[in-house]
Amino acid sequence: MSDINTSPPTRQSVNLNWLVFFLLLLVGVLVLRTLYPNISPLLDPTAESRAVTPRGDLAEDEKATIEIFREASPSVVHIITVNQVIRNSLVLDQPQGVGSGFIWSDDGYVVTNYHVLQNSGGAKVTLANGTTHDARFVGASADFDLAVLKIDVPLVKLKPLMLGESKNLQVGQKVFAIGSPFGLDQTLTTGVIGGLGRQIPSRETNHTIQGVIQTDAAINPGNSGGPLLDSAGRLIGVNTMIYSPTGANAGIGYAVPVDTVNRVVPQLIQTGQVVRPVLGIAIWADQTVQNLVRLHTLPREGVLVLAAPYSGNEENKNRLRSTRRNADGQMILGDLIIRFNDMDIKDSSDLNRALDEHKVGDEVDLLVLREEKEIAIRVKLRSPETGIQMLGDDDIPDPTDDESDPNGTD
Template sequence: MGTARGSAWERALLILAVLLVIFVGAAVGTGTAWYWFNADRDEAVQANPPPAPAATLPAALPILEQDQDLVPRIYERVAPAVVGITVRSMGMRGFYFPVAEEKSGSGFIIDSEGHILTNFHVVDGAREIQVSLANGNIVPGKLLGFDHSNDLAVIKIDPSGEGTAIATLGSSDNLRVGELAIALGNPFGLERTVTVGVISAKGRVLPAETGRDIKDVIQTDAAINPGNSGGPLLNARGDVIGINTAIKSPTEGSIGIGFAVPVDTVKRFLPDLLAGKEVKHPWLGISGITVTPQLAQEWKLPVKEGVLVAQVIPDGPADKAGIRAAAGGGSTYSGMVNLSQGDIIAAVGGRAIKSMDALYNEIDKLKVGQQVTLDIFRDGRRTGIEVTLAAWPEQLGW
């Protein structure tokens, strides 16, 4: 009997042990299956990562919204100051038939008195000027002052009752390549169109119709097309940094190479423009070559820097002062050039000259009719010559 009870207990213990093994095995199996499922999922996540962590998006979105709002806010503030300019003039068909001509461009209001900045080529030859304002009104305009050589002009309207907006003149002195550039104007007559780009380059040189170079021109890829001339180029603050003036293109439209006269040039001559004056620029009347050490060695010149006079314009200031050119040794170009015969300009008014650009800049600081001393080297000797500067001719290129 005791043996029977023992056998019963042993059978019970055996059954309990089997059940325990089954239970533990099931638990271990379930745990192992859960682990590898998640491990496989983890591996799948690692193999196909999401584009960006979701946690970074909320921080980026407000900045994106702010950037997208920048140009609209600038447009809403400045566009009401932008005007359309229509010019009517008389031209000639052939030699005998006068014909009416019409052209259009842009401009922008700069003060509460109704002064508008634009390009000179927009209003050149105008017999009648019509200005279309942002409020839809069309009013007559009058050419006040102009600077042909810098392609600048100011026209005047009567602002009475118009409630015109005003564009703020900024500075072009500290522009950086890559900065935002916003162009406003009326391309192809499409009023107050905005285009956006960057400052592509600084310090470009743009030849004017007079042959005098416009210096420090701003290059931008903001689209500029016919009709944009005279409109403002703006920075990210909405300040005017230039006047859209020209494009370089094999077609009549923009390919992303546009040019604007810098606003610092505008501000320099603005008092004369507002006073109704024609701005005149001083003229020396030469063409020259920058002297380099290599050039000096090759031609056995007495100095290694300065400006060698290549040509003297007949009856110009330099010619009247007796400046001698390398081209033929006189004021006319003979085609036979001997650089060693030409005078070398070393200084203007006591300020050293090392390049043609430096000579241009020094002369441009002076006034028409002003007398200045040029330090020159002639036949190996340094001497001074007094020159009275004249006004830059309308069509002469030197």
């Protein structure tokens, strides 16, 4: 068996090992400096602030947006709804929800959404200057999702928003929304009009809000009741609803058109409520009219009058005519309303949309089809306790049945 050398290394061999190590380290450093020549020290004690590049003038569209916000934002308010609770024998206001609104007139009227105030015991309004004021409830319309508050601020000069029109809007126009999304007051978002003439259901009633403006300007919870402005800074709508599976902005928001607002708000200030005008007639169901068109009993669709309180006759053609029977017992259909002012009427929804653009006492021009002749009639809109009476096929006689009697349901 051979012997194993267990003697310790000599000093010469140890020095050789260290020499090899340092040579390898030096080669590694040289390689790194060759591959990465820009490596610099991590810290630099001579570092100083950089010079600022001059901004120059803002872009024209930026200037316009800034000016719109500067002019309109003092008119936009933050609304906190409260409920009163009793704690330790003290009556306290407990915050319930938040929303937005805007100054309607310099005497303290504030417009917001009906649903912002719904089920609340009161409201506080915070102005753009940061002051908060108790608000009094004036009136509301669930049908149009609009409400009016009143604040008394004699020492503050209130600035109402400029008013625009919604009937002349065009898809693609720039729009600006100011409000309090998620409680962040005086927030500005921008977008364009994505659609016009939309219809959305009222949150609390079966009424359909007509002519609604669709926009992609970000509208989130808390924006409700705030203004939608055009590029001139004028009010064109009141933000009321978003389409979103999650509850956050998804690029589709809706605003009640200003033409509707400008008709509803004065009524709320005057009487505290909105009375929707009606013609004061009973009409056949839309499905019945469609069936009559298919049977060629009627030449076209429209709103068919079943009963009118002051029915026209041969001597007085300037009144709507009811469905009736002639001397031989044959049924004669009433007037078919086919136009309301300049708006074509195809069904009861069209008629309701036309009525929504008017108020009680307005005179309107109707074009009706009576025994295959077009007749123009001028009528005054009324204020009945209920709207147009819509009778279904089960409630009214079949116009194709000579044995039916339409007069029994008026």
